[in-house]
Amino acid sequence: MTRAVDDRSDGELDPAIAERVRQTFDEMPALDLVGAELASIGVGRCEVAVPYRRDLTQQQGFLHAGVVSMIADTAGGLAARTMMPPEKTVLAVEFKINLMSPAIGDRFHAVARVLKPGRTLTICEIDVYAETGGDQGRDGEGRRHCARMQQTCIAIDRR
Template structure:
């Protein structure tokens, strides 16, 4: 990772992202948390626990894709002006290998920020100790909308 990938977003932007993230019932239900908020880049961590696995003990594809979707959405949201919000228009995810590890780390990164539509790259890594393995990759389109009082 180059130095720019760990750049922090402005404090007001971080607060807006954290406030919105706390309102997502699914992220709370899964046990996911924000681990990095930068301009056009957000990381979400999902610890391994039985409630987020499938029958073989791997992270469930639904949990994997959910954190990828939210990471991309919030990455785009970091670049949106005050008074706006974000919705996913579409996303495509490829599951490259069974998702396993101590936790998953989803990384959303803005590829193209537009006035209305933005496109993000999605990556999900399985992490064990210092070893990170890419388990999913995808792309997402998001739309900027007027805020609806969600923070």
């Protein structure tokens, strides 16, 4: 499934790398189950978003922590993927997530950045925000910081 992507970044992302990241995203059918979108990619960064859906919530109506973790894990892995050679792909080997406030909103964004790239291991930090009121979240209004993940990814050979 092809999704719209904004390729904003602090540095220029090679178009071939951007295409590999999009392909990696599209190769994850689990993301279709939650309606995830690849919102933006750049050098050492990625944003994955998911809209609120009642069927993705837990018993109190908050977005389920599993979905929060899923989009954070995906954003971190893809941010790491932007810094890997073409013959490699990414696999998370460890992550820790702090769920800091209930995930209540209209849309949820996992914003990842690479803290330390490496030939084998890459460390990423991912923040998840819940947004309300449409697209107000870019300036901090209508946005709640609901989770932070630290993740370690490994570069593996593509199958």
